[in-house]
Amino acid sequence: MAVETRENPSAGRKLKLSFSDxxxxxxxxxxxxxxxxxxxxxxxxxxxIHNLETRGIASGFDxxxxxxxxxxxxxxxxxxPVDSYGRAFLVGLLNTMLVSVLSIIxxxxxxxxxxxxxxxxNWLINKIARAYVEIIxxxxxxxxxxxxxxxxxxxxxRVRQSIDLGAGFFINNRGTYVPTPIAEPGFxxxxxxxxxxxxIAIVIARWARKRQDATGEQFPVFLTSVGLIVGLPLLAxxxxxxxxxxxxxxxxxxxxxxxxxxxxxxxxxxIALTTYHAGFLAEIVRAGIISVSKGQKEAAKALGLRPNxxxxxxxxxxxxxxxxxxQTSIYLNVTKNSSLAVAIGYPDLVSVFxxxxxxxxxxxVEVIFITMLVYLTVSLSISLFMNWYNxxxxxxxx
Amino acid sequence: xxxxxxxxxxxxxxxxxxxxxxxxxWIMQNLLSSxxxxxxxxxxxxxxxxxxxxxLNWLIFNATISGDTRDNCIGTGGACWVFVKxxxxxxxxxxxxxxxxxxxxxxxxxLFIGMLPLMFWDSKLFRGFRYKRELAVFLLFIFPFxxxxxxxxxxxxxxxxxxxxxxxxxxxxxxxxxxxxASLPLGVLLALGRRSNMPVIKMLCIGFIELVRAxxxxxxxxxxxxxxxxxxxxxxxxxKLVRALIAVALFSAAxxxxxxxxxxxxIPKGQYEAAASMGLSYWKMMGLVVMPQALKAVIPGxxxxxxxxxxxxxxxxxxxxxxVLNIVRAASxxxxxxxxxxxxxxxxxxxxxxxxxxxxxxxxxxxxxLHTGH
Numbered sequence: 001m002a003v004e005t006r007e008n009p010s011a012g013r014k015l016k017l018s019f020s021d022x023x024x025x026x027x028x029x030x031x032x033x034x035x036x037x038x039x040x041x042x043x044x045x046x047x048x049i050h051n052l053e054t055r056g057i058a059s060g061f062d063x064x065x066x067x068x069x070x071x072x073x074x075x076x077x078x079x080x081p082v083d084s085y086g087r088a089f090l091v092g093l094l095n096t097m098l099v100s101v102l103s104i105i106x107x108x109x110x111x112x113x114x115x116x117x118x119x120x121x122n123w124l125i126n127k128i129a130r131a132y133v134e135i136i137x138x139x140x141x142x143x144x145x146x147x148x149x150x151x152x153x154x155x156x157x158r159v160r161q162s163i164d165l166g167a168g169f170f171i172n173n174r175g176t177y178v179p180t181p182i183a184e185p186g187f188x189x190x191x192x193x194x195x196x197x198x199x200i201a202i203v204i205a206r207w208a209r210k211r212q213d214a215t216g217e218q219f220p221v222f223l224t225s226v227g228l229i230v231g232l233p234l235l236a237x238x239x240x241x242x243x244x245x246x247x248x249x250x251x252x253x254x255x256x257x258x259x260x261x262x263x264x265x266x267x268x269x270x271i272a273l274t275t276y277h278a279g280f281l282a283e284i285v286r287a288g289i290i291s292v293s294k295g296q297k298e299a300a301k302a303l304g305l306r307p308n309x310x311x312x313x314x315x316x317x318x319x320x321x322x323x324x325x326x327q328t329s330i331y332l333n334v335t336k337n338s339s340l341a342v343a344i345g346y347p348d349l350v351s352v353f354x355x356x357x358x359x360x361x362x363x364x365v366e367v368i369f370i371t372m373l374v375y376l377t378v379s380l381s382i383s384l385f386m387n388w389y390n391x392x393x394x395x396x397x398x
Numbered sequence: 399x400x401x402x403x404x405x406x407x408x409x410x411x412x413x414x415x416x417x418x419x420x421x422x423x424w425i426m427q428n429l430l431s432s433x434x435x436x437x438x439x440x441x442x443x444x445x446x447x448x449x450x451x452x453x454l455n456w457l458i459f460n461a462t463i464s465g466d467t468r469d470n471c472i473g474t475g476g477a478c479w480v481f482v483k484x485x486x487x488x489x490x491x492x493x494x495x496x497x498x499x500x501x502x503x504x505x506x507x508x509l510f511i512g513m514l515p516l517m518f519w520d521s522k523l524f525r526g527f528r529y530k531r532e533l534a535v536f537l538l539f540i541f542p543f544x545x546x547x548x549x550x551x552x553x554x555x556x557x558x559x560x561x562x563x564x565x566x567x568x569x570x571x572x573x574x575x576x577x578x579x580a581s582l583p584l585g586v587l588l589a590l591g592r593r594s595n596m597p598v599i600k601m602l603c604i605g606f607i608e609l610v611r612a613x614x615x616x617x618x619x620x621x622x623x624x625x626x627x628x629x630x631x632x633x634x635x636x637x638k639l640v641r642a643l644i645a646v647a648l649f650s651a652a653x654x655x656x657x658x659x660x661x662x663x664x665i666p667k668g669q670y671e672a673a674a675s676m677g678l679s680y681w682k683m684m685g686l687v688v689m690p691q692a693l694k695a696v697i698p699g700x701x702x703x704x705x706x707x708x709x710x711x712x713x714x715x716x717x718x719x720x721x722v723l724n725i726v727r728a729a730s731x732x733x734x735x736x737x738x739x740x741x742x743x744x745x746x747x748x749x750x751x752x753x754x755x756x757x758x759x760x761x762x763x764x765x766x767x768l769h770t771g772h
Contacts, residue, residue, distance in 0.1 A: 030598040037602060044629040051628045122435050123428035124442035138754035139747045140709035143723055147747070150739045336614035342716055354620050364624040371620075372613050379612035 048365065057362045064089070070356055072347045074263050085357055092352030093374065099266065099348065100335045103273035107334065110274060111281025118286045129282070136279030142340055144276055149268035149344045156264075159255055168248040168259065176262040177249035193236035194229065201225035265346035269338065277334050281327065288323035289315065328386035335378055349374060457744070468735060481738045482745045485729050489745070492565015492720050501556065502568055505548045512537050517760070520767060542579055561639040565720035567749065569639075573646055573711040573721065578704050580647035585654030590684060592655065593662055603655075610652035615713050618645045623717045642714050650707045657699040661692035694768055701761035705754045722746055 019025055052059060064086040071081050075091040076098060117129040136144075153173055157163060162172040168179040201224070208219035249259025292315050300310040341348040342355055349371065358367040413419075417426045429439045460476025463483060471478035482489070491499050515524040516534055524530075549572070552558045564572070591603035610618065622645035627635055636644075665688055673683040693700075715724040726746050730739035 026596050030596045033602070034598050047631050048625075048628045051632065054632065120438065121428070121431060122438045122442070124446075125438050128442055128445065134755065135751065138705075138709075138751045138758070140712040140723065140750055142712040142715065143743060143746055143750065146723070146727060147740070147743045150743065154737065154739075332612075339614040339616045340713070342616065350614070350616055350620070354617060358620075358624065364628060368617065368621050368625060371617050372609070375613045375617065376609065 052365075055362070059363065059366070061366060063357075063361045063363055063366075068357070068360075070360070072352060073345075074261075074266060074347055085361070088357060089349075089353050089370075092347060092349040095347055095352075096335075096338055096341075096349040099269055099273065099341070099346070100338045102270055103277065103334050103338070104331050106270070106274040107277040107281060107330070110278035111330075112285050114278060114282035115285025115289070118282055119289055133279045133282050136276055137283075141272065141276045141337055142343055145269060145272040145340055145344060148272045149265065152264045152268050159251070162251065162256075168246065170249055170251075170256065170259075173264060174255070174261070175264050176267055177256050177259045178262065179246035179248045180260045182245050182247055187240075189236045189240050190233045193232040197228040197232040201228050204228075263346070265341070265344050268344060269341050269346050273334055273337060276337075277330050280333075281330050284323055284326045284330070285319075288319035288321075291322050292318045324386065324390045328383055328390070331382055331386070332379055335382065336375065468738070477741050477744065478738050479741065479745075481730075481735045481741050485726075485735075488566060488729065489722060489725055490566045491568050492725060493563040494559055494565070494568065495557075495563070498551070498557065498559055501548045501551070505545045506571070509537070509541065509545070512541070538579060538582075542576070561637055564639065565722075566725050567722045569714075569719065570708075570711050570721045570723075573643065573714060573719075574704075574708045576643050577646040577650045577707050577711070580643075581650035581654045581703075581707070582700075584647065584651035585658050586689065588651060588655035589658040589662060592659055607652045607655050610649055611656070615645075615649055615710055616716055618649050619713060619717050621645070638717065638719060642717060642719055646707070646711065646714075649710075650703070653703055653706075654700060657696050657703055658692065660699065661694075661696035662688065664695050665691050697768060698761050698765045701757060701764065705757050705761075708753060708757070709750065722749065 017024060019028075065084050067082055068085045068088040069081050070088070072079055072088065072091050074095060076094045077087075077091060079087055079091050114129050114132060117125050118133065120126050120129070156171065156173040159172050159174055162170040162177075164170055168177075170177040201221075204219075204224055205221050208221045212218055247259060249256045249261075296314055296318065297310060300314040305313065338348055339350040342351040345351065354367055354371045358364055361367070414423075416422050430436050456476050458476075460474050461479055462471040462474050462476060463479040464470065465480050466484055468478065468480070470480055487496065487499075491502060494502065512533060515527050515530060516537070518524060519530060547553050548556075549564070550558060550561070588603050588607055591599045592607060594600050594603075619642060622641040623638065626641050626644070630636075669687055669691065670683065673687040678686065711721060712723045714721050715727070718724075720728065723746055726742040727739070729735065730742045
């Protein structure tokens with residue numbers, strides 16, 4: 001560490017007001033740097049204020065309550081052009097969250113899958129996985145997003161020839177149609193039942209672990225938990241008379257009626273973000289698993305563990321320790337890269353707020369400040385959560 | 399029994415069984431070693447059967463390259479490379495006047511030749527070349543300005559070519575190289591600042607690095623394109639390209655700072671102490687002892703950062719610069735070539751793949767070369 005090694009020869013002595021004293025020099029340098037930075041910021045700020053005045057741009061956050069006046073093609077909360085900019089901001093934020101969360105979940109699944117294929121003994125499978133990883137990682141994400149967007153718009157069938165995925169799911173070049181769930185009275189009991197089931201499952205898992213530690217007897221925790229978490233809500237809905245109905249999309253005339261439409265922009269962004277980051281995650285997973293030494297696997301086998309238990313109890317806990325830190329930065333990247341949506345017009349935060357709102361109000365300073373604040377908050381929350389998780393899985397050294 | 403063993407002559411070794419050697423052995427071990435493996439191989443073959451032939455047919459066998467209009471491609475079922483062929487010059491140089499394009503070619507040729515002795519310093523051809531240090535200093539600090547004069551013109555009777563005419567792969571390379579060249583020295587300073595024992599400098603560096611790394615490049619580009627005009631006094635303005643360059647340089651500096659900090663942390667404390675006990679000042683200690691070791695340790699990380707930066711240059715599309723991706727996109731919206739975007743994107747993808755894959759292979763080569771561990 002530079003801090004300790006640049007031992008201060010005058011440490012412990014009185015501060016001399018001369019340049020031969022390192023501490024004095026440090027104070028002077030820092031004062032100069034601080035003064036320069038503050039002067040720079042002050043200069044830029046005064047220019048900005050002057051420019052804003054001459055251009056007649058208002059400042060402050062009043063614009064949040066004024067009418068937005070533009071439409072947004074996809075919103076999770078009811079939105080209308082007469083709503084305020086604040087409402088538009090919320091719509092954009094929710095759209096960013098939706099696509100990020102879904103991409104994170106899907107890319108974790110795909111990434112682990114490809115990463116394990118990359119380790120396959122089978123030469124052919126191994127090479128196919130490698131080709132996927134290399135192609136995906138060496139082509140810009142923006143290009144992949146534009147590519148998928150073009151493919152979805154042009155190669156998917158028209159509305160009349162929609163692909164029927166069954167269970168009320170349809171896909172065509174205007175988007176993906178999914179049934180809309182409609183809650184009827186008594187519905188609130190179902191999520192409550194689910195929550196209760198999760199709590200009971202956790203309690204059972206704790207009890208089972210304690211009992212196994214004490215007596216060595218095992219209890220089928222996994223099966224009971226699945227049974228509880230699926231069974232209790234089902235029971236609840238049966239008791240209340242199945243209060244959940246679906247509004248199925250139906251082809252009426254030239255378009256679908258009913259259901260919820262996911263626009264093609266959403267689908268393109270989701271596919272591109274998922275496949276792109278899965279390529280990176282696959283390499284991380286692979287590196288993590290090969291880092292577990294062969295002796296560990298052999299020892300596990302010698303203890304008589306079955307392959308799935310060996311993976312779950314011996315290999316993965318050690319591999320995860322290496323996988324998690326870079327995995328965090330992948331998740332952060334997914335969130336940040338979802339802002340590329342602006343290129344194909346998916347109404348995410350950047351597109352709605354930093355794009356349209358900024359253009360209409362001209363309040364660049366406030367808009368950019370809020371955008372940065374949002375991304376900063378999201379980044380810090382994800383990294384805090386992952387650091388907490390990381391600390392739990394780290395090797396505890398004596 | 400004893401006399402028979404005394405005169406035992408071993409039989410010659412038998413050949414290993416066919417399932418362990420040769421082509422058959424390789425296939426048995428790598429493709430068919432277990433029922434699961436046989437199934438996976440079959441799955442792989444089915445996948446390749448349905449993906450590779452159609453892809454090759456589209457890319458090569460059914461593709462059209464002769465002719466000069468869209469009509470040449472109708473009904474072939476393959477790619478229409480005519481589009482890429484006709485627009486090739488634009489994809490490479492943007493709207494740079496064709497009689498001035500020699501300036502770009504010459505500059506990049508000089509850069510490429512100049513980089514060879516530095517990239518392959520250890521090969522037979524360049525081992526005798528003595529002036530590598532001078533060459534590196536020239537390429538890093540003097541050449542960029544010369545290149546700027548060459549591209550922009552206005553000196554030695556070369557006509558001025560406004561930056562709005564720059565585009566295509568040429569612009570992509572300019573943005574990427576500027577980002578790379580500017581980010582290294584800035585990154586070194588930021589990394590040193592972050593590890594400094596002066597609290598004010600440390601906090602400023604941490605603040606800058608973490609802020610920039612937490613936000614997407616797009617917001618930084620947006621900020622550069624809308625805020626820089628506000629920041630400057632009235633009447634002074636940079637053009638769009640310069641604003642994008644500033645944004646890219648600051649953005650990539652924050653990322654290289656973190657990579658370099660990793661290298662600094664890997665240097666054992668003894669190195670600092672040894673340097674301090676020799677009486678070296680801070681800058682000499684860093685410049686002569688610590689940085690050479692730290693930078694060497696993180697070269698692979700820096701190269702992979704460059705690959706990321708190279709791919710990220712495509713984002714300038716969003717603020718309306720015509721890099722190679724944007725020019726391809728704009729060209730495919732031309733009614734004359736409507737519906738041929740996939741050909742354009744495939745061409746761009748191949749282009750980026752060649753550059754990025756090349757860089758990553760070079761980084762692997764470097765890693766092996768520099769692995770002089772004890």
